[in-house]
Amino acid sequence: MxxxxxxxxxxxxxxxxxxxxxxxxxxxxxxxxxxxxxxxxxxxxxxxxxxxxxxxxxxxxxxxDENAVTITPSKTNFLHNNKQRFLFTLPVTVVLMLHMLPLHMHWLMNPWVQAIICLPVFVVGMYYFGKSAYKSLLHGSPNMNVLITVGAIASFGYSMVGAILNLGEHYLFFETTASIITLVFFGNYLEEAAIQSTQKAVKSLTATQKVMANMIAFDDQHQEQIFPIENKYLKNGDLVLIKNGEQVPADCKILWGDCSVNEAIITGEFEPITKQKKDTLIGGSTVVNGLVKAIVTAAGKDTVLANIIHLVQQAQAEKPPLQKLADRISAVFVPVVLGFALLTFIINYFLFDVSSAQAMLRGIAVLVISCPCAMGLATPAAIAVGLGRAAKLGILFKNASALETFKKIKQVVFDKTGTLTTGKFTVTEYQSDVDDITFKKMVYSLEKFSNHPIAKAITEQWKTNDFITWQKIEEIKGVGMVATDHEGNIYKVGSHKILPSIPTSEHNLYVIKNDILIGWINLADEIRPEAASVINWLHQQQIKTILLSGDSTIKCAQVAQILGIDEVYASKTPSEKLAIITSLNAAAPTAMVGDGINDAPALAKASLGISLSDAAQIAIQSADVILMNQGLKNLPMALGLGKHTYRTIKQNLFWAFIYNIVALPIAAFGLLTPTLAALAMGFSDIVLAINSVKLYVKKVTD
Known part of the structure; x- marks a missing residue:
């Protein structure tokens, strides 16, 4: 597709x-x-x-749309936004309202003067609201402009009949027509401003995508030339010079020089990171100190930052289950309100002996005060703020449904290696039946084909150019590496599961040749400094903590004891982890935190998968939520934002429903004029937007 x-x-x-x-x-x-x-x-x-x-x-x-087939752009029309329309109609409306004051402006009492003054406002209103209402009706999806249009036409038409038949001032409601149109323009303008503020975080991310780059090129004499170019014109393979204090224009790899980089735009961490030759730079980050030459590895829509923005926007567009009821009501809201307004007129005029003029005003007030927008904006306004704030802090939600899941979480499962620990291993001791050089070469030749943190640590420490080439090699997830050389010898390196005859798991790795144990290796891995405080915070929230790892029982128990973790599952393969997560999910909603590599099946199966990830791997994780600072520090913030965003959605929906349930009867009983009704309608959406924007500053980790 x-x-x-x-x-x-x-x-x-x-x-x-x-x-x-x-x-x-x-x-x-x-x-x-x-x-x-x-x-x-x-x-x-x-x-x-x-x-x-x-x-x-x-x-x-x-x-x-810049990429699709273009249509000749239309010229900017006069009064092309709500602010301009409001400022145009306001003076006319104020003049019309003057006849209601004791100023003895007799000329304003003339019905034809009022009609002429009101006409520009009515025309502007109908050009905007009327056109929109007509098109929505034409396509079978009536919008709220239908309500405004019917109300304005009713009051203006009734007033014109009164003017033509000279029925007197009690039949003139030109000021009602003008005030409805003017105040709805005003409300729309305020609503747009408030709703736009909910996009502040994502807009700030988007703004960092547009920068000037110093592109490096070579002339006919092979002399280096540097010239400025907008980063959207960069492509893979281009060379760029990045100076002290400049933004990185695209994802790059350093070819020359070193620097300190602030990657807060991606990770939320403001502490500069040292980068040197062959290291990657993320587009949108800032070079705090240094000068580098780099080659572009991803530009435009392929960059890490562009992927983040795209995923956030996708999540914002998604509708969680809570919104579906509001959507169903919004779909039939306009026809129902039209019927209720007609019923209001009929009941007031025929049953309560109210004059036709007053009955009509009450019907118009019903039309104008109703607000289908509030129900429709309740969820997306809160989601826009919550996900935007999360992205700025280095927390990426892949779907909006995760927000609702957060409130249900009763237990959190942690992987050990690379999650509770840093994943930076060092070999502390080893023993072998063969000489050191042969043993290290054998282990390096096997482990260089694995992405496991332990394997990476060993290959980094025991790197050699003299390695064994294998006829066949494979990785058994959760167990280790198995290879066959050209003489038919079978080599294995892995946990105690690599050889059934090994009874215990005293050591991290065992090395086997032709099913004979020839050595073992022990490594040390430091616990993340923030792990203890995160576990303690979860306990304060009455959330159970569980350690689920493929590592040995002894080492898992040590980590669990240090951190105070409630329950431990050790020496588990990926398939066993998946089965355990399935069982835990059945007992209570469960979140799993892992590195997103070996834990991918379990992360996908958990009620909520949370991955600690390098920013460059964002788009390929199995998790619902990604903590991009490669640490646990933001886990409480992610959980807190999820819960509070969901709480804000519920508050917004409650307000939207209560407003309409209470406002419509009030208007029907004549307790509000159409003018006040229009004002109330305009501010109903603003209340939702303000309540949502509070998420930017609200403390969510209490």
Whole structure:
């Protein structure tokens, strides 16, 4: 399936997103995802991209896409945003409202003067709200602009009838028409500003992608020339010069020089990291000190930072289960409110002996005060802030559903090597029946084919150019390496499971030749400095801690005792780990924290998989959440953000439902004028946005 991703402007609420979603699905497209807050739209299997783009534009939205087939860009229209519309309609509305004050401005009492003054506001309102309402009705997805349009047309039409028939001032509601339109423009403007603030964190990440690079090229005389170029024009293999204080323009590998780099944009860690020849630099990080020449290894959409932003935006666009009820209600909200407004007029006029004018005003107030946007924005506003803050701290959520899972977690399972420990091993002792040189060469030749942290440590310490070439070699996950040389000898290195006759696991590694034990190796691995405080925090949250490792029982017990871990499973293969996680999941919602390599099956099976990962491996992990600073320090923050973001979603949905449940009857009983109703509607969304933005500063690790 070929996926198309666009940026669409003009969406103001969930009904807008629903209109686009319904249109795309009617066109037979798959994997449709529309985010009203970010404007991101994605779909798969489109045969006619141009037709789809025109269809979205006919709905009243603007497609912004640099890569797809372009349509001649439209000129910027007069009054093209809500701020400009509000500022245009405000003075006219203020003039109309003056006749309600005791200023004895008799000329304002003339119905035709009021009609002429109101007309520009009505025209602007209908051009915006009316056009949007008509298009939404045409495509079978009525949006909230239908409610505003019906209310404005009703009050303006009623007033025109009163003016034509000269029925008197009690039939004139031109100021109501103008105030509804003006205040909704004002509310939309404030809502846009508030909602945009929920994207602050992701926008700051995006901004770091656009920098100037010092590109290195060579002239005809092979003299080095340096010239500035925008980093979006860089490609793999280009050479760049990165100076002290500059941002790294793309993912690179250092060819010359050394430097100190601040990678806080990726990991949330502000402590500079020393980089030297052959080390990688992550695009978006900052060279704090030093000067390097580097070759571009990934540019544009292929960089680590671009992948992070893409994954965050994907997670923000996803709808967790809690939002589905709100979406179902939003889909039928507008028709229901239209019916309720009509019922309000009928009951007030025929049963409660209310005048036609007052009954109409109450019906209009019902239309104007209702707010389907609040229900649709409750979840995405909170998710945008929560996931954005997480990304800035080096915590990457791969899906929004993980936020809901966090609140259920009752136990956390840890791998040992590389998770609770640093994974930086050193050989402390070894013993062999053969000479040192032969033994080290044999072990190095086997372990260099493994990615296990122990294997990497040994190959780094015992590296040699004189190694054995194998006829066949394979890695048995959780056990060790097995190889056959050209003479048919079988060599093995691994845990005590590598040879059934080894009864205990006193040592880390055993070396076997033709099923005969010829040596053993012990290594030391330091416990992460933050591990004890993280385990203690989990205990304070009444969360059970479990150690699940392929390492020996003795070594696992030592680590568990030092850190105070509740339960230990040692000497387990990846398949055994998977079975244990399955069993733990059945007992209670379980999170697993691992390095994302040998633990991939267990991470995928856990209720919540959390990986400690090198930033360059972000896109290939099996986990739901990735801690990109390669440590446990941010685990409490990840758990806290998940719980508090979910709590904010529930608060937002509660407010959205209560607002509409309470506001509609109040308007129906005539306790609010349409003007006040319009003001209340505008501020209802702002309340949600402000409550969501609080997540930026809220302490979540209590």
């Amino acid at each position: 070929q996926t198309t991703e666009w940026k669409v402007e003009g969406m103001t609420c969930s009904n807008c997103a629903l209109s686009i979603t319904n249109y795309l699905k009617k066109e037979g497209l798959n994997n449709v995802a529309v985010n009203a807050i970010t404007g991101e739209v994605s779909f798969a299997d489109a045969l006619d991209i141009e037709k789809i783009k025109k269809g979205i534009q006919q709905l009243g939205y603007k497609v912004v």
